[in-house]
Amino acid sequence: MTLSRKRILLGVTGSIAAYKAVELLRLLTKAGAEVQVVMTEAATRFVAPLTFETLSRQEVLLDMWSLAYSHRIGHLEASQRAQLFVVAPATARTIARLALGLADDFLSCIYLASRCPVVVAPAMDCDMLEHQAVRENLARLRDRGVHIVEPDTGPLASGMVGRGRLAALSEIVGRIRLILTPRQDLEGQTVLVTAGPTREPLDPVRFLSNRSSGKMGYAIAEAAAARGARVILVSGPTALAPPPGADVIRVETAEEMYRAVLAELESAGVVIKAAAVADYRPTHKADNKIKKGGALSEVALEPTPDILAELGKRKGPRILVGFAAETDDVLANARAKLQRKNLDLVVANDVGRVGAGFDVDTNAVTILDATGGTEELPLLSKREVADRILDRVTALLRRAA
Numbered sequence: 001m002t003l004s005r006k007r008i009l010l011g012v013t014g015s016i017a018a019y020k021a022v023e024l025l026r027l028l029t030k031a032g033a034e035v036q037v038v039m040t041e042a043a044t045r046f047v048a049p050l051t052f053e054t055l056s057r058q059e060v061l062l063d064m065w066s067l068a069y070s071h072r073i074g075h076l077e078a079s080q081r082a083q084l085f086v087v088a089p090a091t092a093r094t095i096a097r098l099a100l101g102l103a104d105d106f107l108s109c110i111y112l113a114s115r116c117p118v119v120v121a122p123a124m125d126c127d128m129l130e131h132q133a134v135r136e137n138l139a140r141l142r143d144r145g146v147h148i149v150e151p152d153t154g155p156l157a158s159g160m161v162g163r164g165r166l167a168a169l170s171e172i173v174g175r176i177r178l179i180l181t182p183r184q185d186l187e188g189q190t191v192l193v194t195a196g197p198t199r200e201p202l203d204p205v206r207f208l209s210n211r212s213s214g215k216m217g218y219a220i221a222e223a224a225a226a227r228g229a230r231v232i233l234v235s236g237p238t239a240l241a242p243p244p245g246a247d248v249i250r251v252e253t254a255e256e257m258y259r260a261v262l263a264e265l266e267s268a269g270v271v272i273k274a275a276a277v278a279d280y281r282p283t284h285k286a287d288n289k290i291k292k293g294g295a296l297s298e299v300a301l302e303p304t305p306d307i308l309a310e311l312g313k314r315k316g317p318r319i320l321v322g323f324a325a326e327t328d329d330v331l332a333n334a335r336a337k338l339q340r341k342n343l344d345l346v347v348a349n350d351v352g353r354v355g356a357g358f359d360v361d362t363n364a365v366t367i368l369d370a371t372g373g374t375e376e377l378p379l380l381s382k383r384e385v386a387d388r389i390l391d392r393v394t395a396l397l398r399r400a401a
């Protein structure tokens with residue numbers, strides 16, 4: 001009964017996959033959850049509310065205007081009670097309503113009023129899913145922290161084969177479980193994470209840097225802390241709030257990051273290097289601002305200390321994870337890096353791809369391991385990518401124990 005007494009609100013919308021929501025309700029109640037169902041008007045054309053009402057043993061929320069709710073504001077009551085709101089299946093229309101914040105039915109009012117985690121499992125024809133409007137709406141929800149359970153690929157109700165099928169119910173239940181009962185599988189571990197760019201000064205006001213926002217590393221630090229680890233986050237300059245539960249050490253240059261990482265290395269059983277460390281720095285930093293109009297035709301550069309290579313040399317039993325941000329030959333370059341730097345895992349990141357890489361909230365990565373295995377992940381939020389990386393780390397820790 002892993003979801004024992006968890007109060008879940010299940011939103012059902014007018015997709016041909018609405019019948020699967022009946023089974024989802026059954027799985028959630030079987031796991032111990034108390035589930036209340038809210039249906040859109042279109043959903044009632046696919047499955048009768050009576051089915052959900054009988055199986056959930058709770059009244060189904062249907063009509064915001066019904067006199068049955070007149071003495072209490074139904075959508076506020078429902079959203080305040082819920083510990084999680086899952087919309088499965090979610091139609092293109094409902095996704096648009098949620099993205100725009102339209103409060104024109106029970107389900108969308110509940111979304112706006114709720115403060116609990118929200119999970120959305122889209123289901124629609126592949127052409128609809130690929131439409132820019134739907135993609136933008138999903139990206140907007142993702143940016144707001146909504147958990148999107150990506151649809152599967154396979155035969156669709158339209159007769160086409162493609163991406164758009166409601167994700168497997170086990171995947172939806174698994175995601176809910178992860179959110180409501182976070183694993184503590186990193187308890188007792190110290191995880192050292194690096195994040196963000198570095199800045200290599202040219203003079204007191206100018207520097208060489210890169211486009212890293214730090215979001216990926218911060219998501220890893222947050223996820224590791226949520227899973228029970230002591231987290232040390234060595235961060236280059238970013239505009240991000242410190243992740244809850246992490247000890248943050250702020251640095252500016254590659255040299256400072258190198259020193260901070262080595263100083264903290266002793267206690268760390270896991271090191272995840274998500275920072276985009278400058279490879280080169282100016283050989284000389286001018287004491288005064290370089291004046292405009294002067295003849296600055298060349299800047300001499302020298303390599304910065306290679307933090308990952310140094311960690312590889314001092315590896316011992318420690319789990320070492322690196323990132324490879326590439327724009328070409330992504331997997332080949334990443335595998336070469338894994339071997340060259342003695343890593344356990346490398347996360348290959350095609351930073352040229354839309355929705356992946358710098359300064360966005362999503363990422364599409366492939367995880368390569370030292371035995372030659374590769375795992376390609378779909379486009380996920382950075383927090384979800386973080387958890388997938390940590391799943392691999394905990395598997396390695398278990399194997400080493």
Ligand SMILES: Cc1cc2nc3c(=O)[nH]c(=O)nc-3n(C[C@H](O)[C@H](O)[C@H](O)COP(=O)(O)O)c2cc1C
Pocket residue numbers: 012013014015016017040041042043090091092093094095123124125128
């Ligand atoms: C047979 C049938 C199947 C449908 N399946 C889907 C679907 O899987 N996904 C989707 O986004 N819309 C689907 N639609 C269209 C929606 O029902 C329609 O956009 C409706 O307005 C959705 O309203 P709602 O989001 O308020 O439930 C389907 C329509 C019909 C007639």
